[in-house]
Amino acid sequence: MVGGSPAIRLVRRLVPSLAASRETVLIVGETGTGKELLARALHARSPRSAGPFVAHNMAATPIELAESIFLGHARGAFSGAASEHPGLFEQADHGTLFLDEIDSFPLPLQPKLLRVLEGGSIQRIGACAERKFDVRVIAASAVDLGPCVAAGAFRADLYYRLRQLEVELPPLRERQGDIAILVRRFLDDIGRETGVAPRVDPAAMSRLLGHSWPGNVRELRNVVRAAAVMAGLDPIRCEHLSRALRTDARPDPQNAGSLRSREMRHILE
Numbered sequence: 001m002v003g004g005s006p007a008i009r010l011v012r013r014l015v016p017s018l019a020a021s022r023e024t025v026l027i028v029g030e031t032g033t034g035k036e037l038l039a040r041a042l043h044a045r046s047p048r049s050a051g052p053f054v055a056h057n058m059a060a061t062p063i064e065l066a067e068s069i070f071l072g073h074a075r076g077a078f079s080g081a082a083s084e085h086p087g088l089f090e091q092a093d094h095g096t097l098f099l100d101e102i103d104s105f106p107l108p109l110q111p112k113l114l115r116v117l118e119g120g121s122i123q124r125i126g127a128c129a130e131r132k133f134d135v136r137v138i139a140a141s142a143v144d145l146g147p148c149v150a151a152g153a154f155r156a157d158l159y160y161r162l163r164q165l166e167v168e169l170p171p172l173r174e175r176q177g178d179i180a181i182l183v184r185r186f187l188d189d190i191g192r193e194t195g196v197a198p199r200v201d202p203a204a205m206s207r208l209l210g211h212s213w214p215g216n217v218r219e220l221r222n223v224v225r226a227a228a229v230m231a232g233l234d235p236i237r238c239e240h241l242s243r244a245l246r247t248d249a250r251p252d253p254q255n256a257g258s259l260r261s262r263e264m265r266h267i268l269e
Contacts, residue, residue, distance in 0.1 A: 032219055034216075039138045046136065066109045086124075090131065
């Protein structure tokens with residue numbers, strides 16, 4: 001987790017303790033704040049690091065396939081089941097199962113997930129015997145689940161089962177002091193990939209620092225990487241940034257009329 005803000009320093013301090021624990025972790029943060037990055041860091045620092053890290057987006061779980069996805073199925077369990085298929089918990093055995101967007105998981109399926117978490121075993125669809133598993137679950141939500149529970153949109157018992165340990169990742173707009181650090185990291189990454197380290201001129205950096213970043217770190221990274229492509233070997237200037245960041249920017253008198261600048265604006269818009 002890159003940054004020097006108090007919130008990010010706290011998360012970094014918590015990582016060793018969270019990684020060493022067997023308890024379920026709930027990571028809360030807006031989209032793009034680095035929830036999966038943190039989950040992978042916890043796995044990598046844990047005693048389970050040699051095991052698999054399996055990530056699944058709960059919002060992409062069709063109700064009719066959920067049991068097969070999570071529990072797996074035996075051969076011939078239903079039409080089209082031509083072979084055995086292990087579910088997510090078996091795939092992640094002795095490792096970590098990351099359940100992203102847990103807030104989007106359909107309410108009718110939540111009791112099934114709770115039952116598996118509580119029991120520590122699964123029974124494949126069409127199979128007779130249960131299978132034990134040893135999995136550490138990390139869940140992530142883009143919203144605070146507390147109000148969802150109060151509104152009846154999320155089961156309270158599942159919420160408390162997932163929230164044995166909780167970490168909140170702040171949005172980038174609440175830690176603007178980290179923006180310059182992140183930009184430098186992204187530029188260094190580009191330099192390692194291409195052999196050429198891009199630079200950002202002061203006006204463009206001012207735009208980056210002043211943006212609200214609704215897409216958080218992911219949006220910042222994408223903007224910086226796109227601007228570096230547009231700038232080529234030149235320093236990154238305002239004209240190379242996305243339209244959202246150029247809305248109030250004054251044109252660069254040295255480049256506003258160049259063919260390259262006009263081409264850049266056309267591509268970005």
